[in-house]
Amino acid sequence: MNLLSCTVWLVGVGGAAQGRFAGLLRQRGFQVESLPDGASAFAAFENGLPDLLVVPVEMADMTAIHMSQRLRVNAITRGIPIVVLTENADPACEQAVLERGADACFCVQSDPLLFMFRVCTLLREYADDLPLREDVGYHAPSVMVVTAPGGVLWSWAGGTPDTVHAEPQTIAQPAILDWVKQNCQQATLVTNLASLEGPEKAGGQRYPDCVVVDLACPEFDGLALVQRLVVLRRRYRQCSRVLGMVPSGQVVGHKATIAFEAGVDDLVDADISATLLMARIDSLVRRKILQDEMRQEDAHIESARARMALADALRRVNADLAAANRKLIEAQAKLVQSAKMASLGELAAGIAHEFNNPLAFVLAHENTVSRSIARAQEAVQAGDLVVAESALTKSGERLAASLVGLSRMRDLVASLRRFSRLEEGEFARLDVPEALSMVLTLLAPKLGQEIEVVCHLDAPAELLCQAALVNQVVMNIVSNAADAILEKRTAEKEKNIKTPQRDKIEISSCLAASTEKAGQMDYVIRITDTGPGMPETLQERIFEPFFTTKPVGSGTGLGLATAYGVVQAHGGSIVVTNMQQNGGACFTLRVPYTPVEEKRSDNAA
Structure with missing residues (x-):
């Protein structure tokens, strides 16, 4: 202190x-x-x-x-x-x-x-x-006096014989009120018994500590009033004490028994002195305050026990939630892995097809070249140079055609090697056009001849980002767009609706002012398609994990959820709308942009 x-x-x-x-x-x-x-x-x-x-x-x-x-x-x-x-x-x-x-x-x-x-x-x-005094304060003990003109308590004047029998009409108020106030206690006079309906009406804001009742008042039945006070005391869980006053000489066995059975805690007669009466009241008040304190201590103990029980229950619930959360994370990890394997399987199937076509072409031409060389050798031995030259020319043409297929296989292998070497979780300078070219190469089997991809890349080539921004986010969006377009074309063919010769997916990039921070530039990638579009009721849900519009068994619902998480990791945003011209979907990606010069100057510093 x-x-x-x-x-x-x-x-x-x-x-x-x-x-x-x-x-x-x-x-x-x-x-x-x-x-x-x-x-x-x-x-x-x-x-x-x-x-x-x-x-x-x-x-x-x-x-x-x-x-x-x-x-x-x-x-x-x-x-x-x-x-x-x-x-x-x-x-x-x-x-x-x-x-x-x-x-x-x-x-x-x-x-x-x-x-x-x-x-x-x-x-x-x-x-x-020093105890804590927050939300607590001292309240002077309160005493309620219940009497009326004509009662023994109204005419009581401190036990003085010459004033006990004073005429009631000459007394303005009971003398006990002054004695109570001199005893540093709050005094309240009640003559209307309707004031005793509850603690909020009983002499003010607080229920009284002691009630002094006139048991010989002609205006009301004192014993019935005591019984009523006892009922109120139990109803409102109060410890208020009741002291009854009777005429002189009536504190005798039979009458005292009736009074105590009614609920009186102490009984005095009109001959009692003022100092003794105040001592009796003090004793009752002291006992009441002690009982209040004991009740509060019991309430604190019960509250502490309840808090401990609640804490134990919360610990158990938290443990159960932690266990359930671990199981959920494990299940999600398995689903994500399943989605990755499904995507890898789909990608592997397309790549295998890409390898198979030029490989079959090369193998077929290998037989032709072998036969042509054998004919050329026979013609040379026979001296027929014209036939030998024709056979060698045909072999050269077949070898040139095989070289085209082998070059295609070489480019595909190079793309796979670059794709596998990217560290998707690290931020680094990424060549966006090169990364897009690699993604489109891997998606070429799915795109086929019916879907044309057009790129309009106006933004700077380099972007500080995770490689996953392109090889996961853009790849998922383009792959989903291709699936939607192919599904639309299949449905139109079944309904004998004339379909365009080729559908289109457009990928564009530019720099735009940030919508979040003033003075900041965003790197914007926009992907549009000529597919069926996205209903407005689904646009808010497509980024939810495990939500998919594809048939059962065709999608995991994790592709766009993963894309959303990657963009959020960049501090950016991804939204989907529908194109007004052709009705297709439009995905807009925005991530903060840091110029190359600024990055280099930071490294130099």
Whole structure:
């Protein structure tokens, strides 16, 4: 605790002592407030609590012992240190004060340094045990008095014989209200029993700590009222105590039994003195506050147990979710691998076809060349140079034709080697036109003669990106476009609809201003086709994993989902729309662009 921020209240300290101790405390840096008596202090507790109290043995309205006992009953004020000032060094007085709740006793005639020492020590110890005061505050005990003119409690005047029998019409309000207020408790008078419907109507915002009921009032049945209070107490889970007052001499066995069976916690008659009645009320209030604190502690324990149970349940649920997530990831990995293998199988089938055609051509010409060379040899031996020349010419033509097929196979192998050497996860400078040419070479078997691919590449050739941006994203989109076009052409042929000689897929690139960051340029790749297009209801779903529009067994639904993930890894975007002219689909890819010069200057730096 920072001692400079501590507040010390001087309660009931007057005259020269008040100025002396206030000056000492302020000189040390404390904030000091002076209050005239104990009642003022308890009223001020409603607005805030001090860090330490300094009180004399005797105040105008109560003693230091009385105040200490009151403070120690309430959990909110229980830990506030109390220093009691005495005029003389009296060991017996000091013992009585300390035994009844005070923390220190100081003689005003002693050395002021000892006083400051005790104050600082108490505040230091208080800081170690200071409870959290958030959302809690001190509330003065509240007492409700239920009576009406003509009742014994209305005419009670503190047990003074000459005033007990005063005429009811001469009494403005019951004297007990003043005594309760002098006892630093809130007092509420209830004459209308409709005010007892619930805690929010019972004398203000809070349910009273003690209800004093007139059991001899002619305006209502006191015992029935007590029974009603007991019902309300159970309904609203309150620990309020009930004290009943009967006429003088009626606290006897039979009547007392009836009162206690009705629910009264204590029973007094009209002869009781004011101080004893206040002591009885204090005892009931103290018991009620202790029960409230015990109930709160039980509630805290139950809450802690509930939180522990909830934490255990959450741990179990999290463990189950983690296990399910691991299984899902494994299943997804297997599906992705299956999709890759399916794509690889489709690609391998097309490449095998590409190899098979020129290979068959070469093998067929090999037989022809062998026969032509044999004829040429025979003709040379026979001296027929014309036949030999014709046979050799035919062999040369067949060898030239075979060379075309072998060159095709060589280019295909070179594309496969480049494709296999690309590190798809690393960012590097990629030659986009070369990468597109390689992809189109691998897709040539699927494209066939019915689909023409046209490229308009206006953007710079080099792009800092992952190779997967072209060999996965563009390849998937072009492959899907080819599938859609071929499916459309097949459907049109079945319906005897005239189809165009060739469909078209266009790939274009350009630089455009970024839609996300001002001053940033985007590398834009746009892929359009003359296929059937994409319905608007499906355009938002095609990037979802495992979603496909192809027949069962023809697609995995992971191609465009993978493409979306690759583009997102570049900090870019991918959207699909329909072309207005031919109705085909249009995929637009945007990724941030870094000029080659800027990259080189960064490396040079």
